[in-house]
Amino acid sequence: MPTKTIDQLIINSPYEEPREYWKRDAESKLFSRVPGRRPAGYIRATESSKALDDPGIFIELPLPNKIRPRVNAWRDSGYPGVSGITKRLLEHWRDPEQRENRRLFFCQLEAIETLIWPTEAPPSERAGINIPSDGGNFPRLCSKMATGSGKTIVMAMLIAWQILNKVSSPQDKRFSKNIFVVAPGLTVKSRLQVLKPSNEKNFYAGFSLIPLGLHDGLRQGKIEIVNWHSLDWESEERIAKRKSVDKRGALSDEAYVREVLGDMATAQNIVIINDEAHHAWRRDPKSTLKGVAKEELEEATKWIGGLDRIHRTRGILSCFDLTATPFAPTGKRSGEETLFQWIVSDFGLNDAIESGLVKTPRVVVRDDARLGKDFKSRLYHIYADADVKDDINRKVEPHVPLPDLVNTAYTILGNDWDETRKRWEQESAPTPPVMITVANLTHTAARVEYALSHKKIPIEKLSDPDHILHIDSKVLGQAEAKEEAPEIESATGGEENSEDEAETPLKKLTKQERAEQLRKTVDTVGQVGQPGENIHAVISVGMLSEGWDARTVTHIMGLRALHLSFSASRSLAVVFAVRPTTSTQKRGSSHPSTSTSSACPSHSCPTKATKTRCLLRPRSPLQESSRLPNAKTSKSLGRI
Numbered sequence: 001m002p003t004k005t006i007d008q009l010i011i012n013s014p015y016e017e018p019r020e021y022w023k024r025d026a027e028s029k030l031f032s033r034v035p036g037r038r039p040a041g042y043i044r045a046t047e048s049s050k051a052l053d054d055p056g057i058f059i060e061l062p063l064p065n066k067i068r069p070r071v072n073a074w075r076d077s078g079y080p081g082v083s084g085i086t087k088r089l090l091e092h093w094r095d096p097e098q099r100e101n102r103r104l105f106f107c108q109l110e111a112i113e114t115l116i117w118p119t120e121a122p123p124s125e126r127a128g129i130n131i132p133s134d135g136g137n138f139p140r141l142c143s144k145m146a147t148g149s150g151k152t153i154v155m156a157m158l159i160a161w162q163i164l165n166k167v168s169s170p171q172d173k174r175f176s177k178n179i180f181v182v183a184p185g186l187t188v189k190s191r192l193q194v195l196k197p198s199n200e201k202n203f204y205a206g207f208s209l210i211p212l213g214l215h216d217g218l219r220q221g222k223i224e225i226v227n228w229h230s231l232d233w234e235s236e237e238r239i240a241k242r243k244s245v246d247k248r249g250a251l252s253d254e255a256y257v258r259e260v261l262g263d264m265a266t267a268q269n270i271v272i273i274n275d276e277a278h279h280a281w282r283r284d285p286k287s288t289l290k291g292v293a294k295e296e297l298e299e300a301t302k303w304i305g306g307l308d309r310i311h312r313t314r315g316i317l318s319c320f321d322l323t324a325t326p327f328a329p330t331g332k333r334s335g336e337e338t339l340f341q342w343i344v345s346d347f348g349l350n351d352a353i354e355s356g357l358v359k360t361p362r363v364v365v366r367d368d369a370r371l372g373k374d375f376k377s378r379l380y381h382i383y384a385d386a387d388v389k390d391d392i393n394r395k396v397e398p399h400v401p402l403p404d405l406v407n408t409a410y411t412i413l414g415n416d417w418d419e420t421r422k423r424w425e426q427e428s429a430p431t432p433p434v435m436i437t438v439a440n441l442t443h444t445a446a447r448v449e450y451a452l453s454h455k456k457i458p459i460e461k462l463s464d465p466d467h468i469l470h471i472d473s474k475v476l477g478q479a480e481a482k483e484e485a486p487e488i489e490s491a492t493g494g495e496e497n498s499e500d501e502a503e504t505p506l507k508k509l510t511k512q513e514r515a516e517q518l519r520k521t522v523d524t525v526g527q528v529g530q531p532g533e534n535i536h537a538v539i540s541v542g543m544l545s546e547g548w549d550a551r552t553v554t555h556i557m558g559l560r561a562l563h564l565s566f567s568a569s570r571s572l573a574v575v576f577a578v579r580p581t582t583s584t585q586k587r588g589s590s591h592p593s594t595s596t597s598s599a600c601p602s603h604s605c606p607t608k609a610t611k612t613r614c615l616l617r618p619r620s621p622l623q624e625s626s627r628l629p630n631a632k633t634s635k636s637l638g639r640i
Helices: 062-076 084-093 106-120 151-168 186-195 236-245 253-264 294-313 349-354 404-426 442-453 473-480 511-523 566-576
Strands: 020-024 031-035 041-044 057-060 140-145 178-183 222-227 270-275 316-323 343-347 360-367 434-439 468-470 537-541 553-559 594-597 608-612 633-637
Touching: 020 349, 062 106, 062 343, 084 106, 084 151, 106 140, 106 151, 106 316, 106 343, 140 151, 151 178, 151 186, 151 270, 151 316, 178 186, 178 253, 178 294, 186 222, 186 511, 222 253, 253 294, 270 294, 294 316, 404 434, 404 442, 404 553, 434 442, 442 468, 442 537
Parallel strands: 140 316, 140 343, 178 222, 178 270, 270 316, 360 594, 360 608, 434 537, 434 553, 468 537, 553 633, 594 633
Antiparallel strands: 020 031, 041 057
16 A cells, blocks of 8 residues: 555565565655565656655666576576685575674675676676676776675675685686775775785674685785875875985876885786775766866876776776765766666665665654645755755854754754753663764854854753864865874873873874864764764764764754755765664664654655654654664754
8 A cells, every 4th residue: 555654664684685665656756565676776856857855767777687687597596607616605605604693685695796797607697798888998897785785795705706716726817816995085995904804803704704714815815905095196295205206207107006006016917996986987078077076076087097007007807896876977967877887786775774774764744833835844845945045055154043943953853862862871872872964065064063062052962062073074085085094192292191281281283183183083973982982963064975984873954955966865875874794784683773854865765754843842753653673763854
C-alpha cells in the first residue's frame, strides 16, 4: 500500500543482496515497497524546475545494470576462470566464520567481485560488455559506494588480490605488487595507513582478509599512500625545494616520477587506487566550465595530470576509483554528461539506508507554531522562506541578528539537542552529541557563531565558545594540503609541571600550526581524549570534507540551498555515515542510527516522519515517533 511517510526504513540485511526497496512516485508523491533490487542509477534535478519539492528524475546506469546479473551468475557458478589465489580469497571473504563479529557487507563483496570480474572472468562471460575510457591512456574502473559502506575495506581487498596474485605468479601481467593510493587530503591519507600491512591497526589482520599461509606474500608488495597534493610539483614546498636543488626549471617526467613515487620509483605497471575519486576527473578541452571553482579545476587537472605522467614513464596497469559521487562538475545543474562512464557497480545512499549501514534520516512533517500558506512547516524549507532567504544572503557583520524564524528553529532544535545530551549523560556516553550547521555564506556562519556564543539562542550548553567549532574552509584546506602533519609545540614551550607555568606567556602559534590545530580538532570531533572531544556545535560553509567521522552528529541545521546537488549528497552522506569499522561491522548486526530531519538530500530519499512542536508545549520529538532499539538519532531543520 503506497504511503506518504515510512515507518520502517531498514528492510534489507547488510550481509545479503537487497530484496526490496522504497520507490517514490513522482505524481502521487507516495512511497511503495517494491520487491527486487533498486536499479543502479542516480537522481537528477528536473530540467528548468525551481520547485523545492522537485522529486527529480531517476537516471539508470546501463553498464552496472548489465554487469550485475553477469557477476551474480559468475559467483553462483563458483567463479570460473579465476586463479587459485583469487579463488581462495573470494571464498575466504564470503566465509562468515573467518571474522567472527566482523562479517563483510554485501556491498563490499559485490564491489570487489565486480572489480575482479573484468580481469579474471572468461571472455565468454564478458561478451558484449565494453567499459568506456575516461579519454586517457590507462584503464579505469569505478565502484560507486555510499559513504559509510566501507570503501577502505574494499581497497584492502583490492590490494591483497593484486599483490598475492603477482607474488604467486610473477609472470602474470594482469597483476602488480606495486600499489599507489591517492587520497583527497591529509586526514584521509592518515586514515588510509591501515592499508599498510606493517601498520598495527591494519585491516588485513583486523578483518581477517588474508587466508592462512598468505601473509608473507602480502608483505612482499609495495604500498605507497600519498595526498593528491604530492602530484603537484608546483606546490609552495616543492617550488622552494626546486629552487635550492634544481635550477633547470620544470621537471622532466622521469625526475617527476622519481620524486612522486618514492620507494617504488623504479617500479613498472603500477596499480592506482583513487580514494574519493570524484576529485580526479579529466577536463574536456571543449568545455568552458564557467561555473566551476578555480580550485576544483586545478585539483582535477593536477591529480589526473600527475597520473598521466606516471603512466607515460612507468605505466599504469589499472586504475580503480572509489567514491560515493562519481560525477565531474559542469558549473550547471548536474546532468548525465557529468557522470563517470566507467562505473561498474553501484550501491548508493538509499541502498545503504535501507540496509542499515548509515544513519536513518527522519524528516519533520509538522511544526504547530509555524505553518506556511500550504499548511506545511516553514522549517521544512527554511532557507527558501520569504523571511529568511534574502536576509541570510546579506554580507553583514556577525552581530546582525538572525531572522526570527531561524532563531525559533535553533531554539526548537537546540532544546531537542539538549534533551539528547542529558540522555547521553545518563547513559554514560563518553562524548556529547553534536549539532552541525551547514551555512550558505561565511557571513551567515559568523552570524550563527555570534548568536550561539552570545546566548542569543537560549540553550546554555550550546553557548560556550570553547565547545563551538567554526570551520574556516580556507584554513582547513591549507592543512589538508600537507603531506605530513606538522608538530605543534606546547603553548608553554614544552615545559611540563613547571612552578612558573602560570606566569609563562602563551606561545603564539604560527599560521601553519593554527591550520593543523583546526584540522586536528575537525578530525577528532566526538573522540575521547582528542582536541574535538567536547565539541557541541559545528558550523561549516559548503561541503563537509571527506574522512570526517560523524558518528556523534545528532542534529542538523540546513541554511543553504543544496537541493538535488551532488555537493548536498556528499555533505549529507558524511553526516549520515556510520563507519562500519567501528560500529555495524564490528557488532555483526545492524543497530540502526537515525537522522531526524526536516532536511533530507532529496524528496526521492526514503525518510521517516516525526513531529516537532512549538516551545509552548515542549516535548521531545523522540517521544513522538517510533524508534528502533539502541538507535541514536539525528534531527535537523531546514531542507538541505
